[in-house]
Amino acid sequence: MMMSLDTVFAALSDPTRRAILAMLLEDDMAVTDVAHPFTMSLAAISKHLHVLTAAGLISQEKRGRVKWCKLEPDALREASIWMQSFGQFEAVNLDAFERFLATELPEAAIDAPSD
Amino acid sequence: MMMSLDTVFAALSDPTRRAILAMLLEDDMAVTDVAHPFTMSLAAISKHLHVLTAAGLISQEKRGRVKWCKLEPDALREASIWMQSFGQFEAVNLDAFERFLATELPEAAIDAPSD
DNA sequence: CTAAACGTCAACCATTTGGTTGAATATCAC
DNA sequence: GTGATATTCAACCAAATGGTTGACGTTTAG
Missing domain, CATH: 1.10.10.10 (Winged helix-like DNA-binding domain superfamily/Winged helix DNA-binding domain)
Incomplete structure (x- = not known):
């Protein structure tokens, strides 16, 4: 295998x-x-x-x-995960991804309250 | 393509x-x-x-x-869907699947009432 | 205009793939 | 034990795959 x-x-x-x-x-x-x-x-x-x-x-x-x-x-699942990782990144598109990092991060900052 | x-x-x-x-x-x-x-x-x-x-x-x-x-x-997504369908069924396991058909069917039987 | 950069095409080669057939190996049923 | 059943193995074949090299068309740069 x-x-x-x-x-x-x-x-x-x-x-x-x-x-x-x-x-x-x-x-x-x-x-x-x-x-x-x-x-x-x-x-x-x-x-x-x-x-x-x-x-x-x-x-x-x-x-x-x-x-x-x-x-x-199990083998199928491994390959599926590989593909899904592409599927997820696809929705992002690098330029948009950088904007995302800049604008949407507050969401992730819930337990790190704004100053 | x-x-x-x-x-x-x-x-x-x-x-x-x-x-x-x-x-x-x-x-x-x-x-x-x-x-x-x-x-x-x-x-x-x-x-x-x-x-x-x-x-x-x-x-x-x-x-x-x-x-x-x-x-x-898009092409990747199609293949990914095919694989995920396997991933889902896998969790079912035939015996359990038949029980599922027997118990959960009422949902699908709305327009095909039982005899 | 000439030359370099970008990319494909064509011919070739070795290996792999997907199929065939016929013989071989276990195992079961009588 | 004999014969049928279940499956693989070995040899073969045609076609596809993944790579090479060298020649070829375009487009840009000087």
């Missing part, structure tokens, strides 16, 4: 893999069942699941002859 | 491109200036900027002989 932003975003860039994640959102599934809705081969799905596992987005546990796939939202 | 989740996530999967986005967060920049901190060639950076533009993550405007690069957070 590399869990790097590189591998997480790369894993998310494929529509088949996003569809798999959406399926696992509803319930844990065996590899064969994951493959069922898709037209591609089982081996191809197995590879996709490997990519998702390497990215830390899912985990796989073998019980008997069936390997269960389970969503692991 | 394709703005699909495919292209947005693929664009975000490269560390050079994420670094470029982080730079553009602070200010709009010319292509040459974007390239400056990196060891790779200008042509390579030009390609990365093309990928980011195709994904809708940045826009480029040519003024005189210099092409300005600007962050476009």
Whole structure:
């Protein structure tokens, strides 16, 4: 499980893999069942699941002859945080941000009352 | 500007491109200036900027002989929403989700009264 | 006008990716 | 044990990716 932003975003860039994640959102599934809705081969799905596992987005546990796939939202959350940090800064825009620092700071100064 | 989740996530999967986005967060920049901190060639950076533009993550405007690069957070926001939806469902966990459906549905059943 | 700065384009290369098929490995069911 | 089920592995293939270099068009500066 590399869990790097590189591998997480790369894993998310494929529509088949996003569809798999959406399926696992509803319930844990065996590899064969994951493959069922898709037209591609089982081996191809197995590879996709490997990519998702390497990215830390899912985990796989073998019980008997069936390997269960389970969503692991932690990796997703990390990437989500990275993106949200952009979303927040975006609203700011540097010039505006500097004005913000100058004008809106009194709000933050509640426990440091004005002189 | 394709703005699909495919292209947005693929664009975000490269560390050079994420670094470029982080730079553009602070200010709009010319292509040459974007390239400056990196060891790779200008042509390579030009390609990365093309990928980011195709994904809708940045826009480029040519003024005189210099092409300005600007962050476009809308594409990022779309992908962020997709990820957050996972983050939310994750907290639910199917069993709990079904209980939720059973107990909280009255809200949604206003115009579809129970039999 | 000439030269430098800005940036892209085209051709090339190595590696990775997403898919295939067929054989191989476990495990379960009888 | 035999056979069906579940999954992976290995070899292969086409296409995409990320990088290089060198030539090319624009625009600005002197």
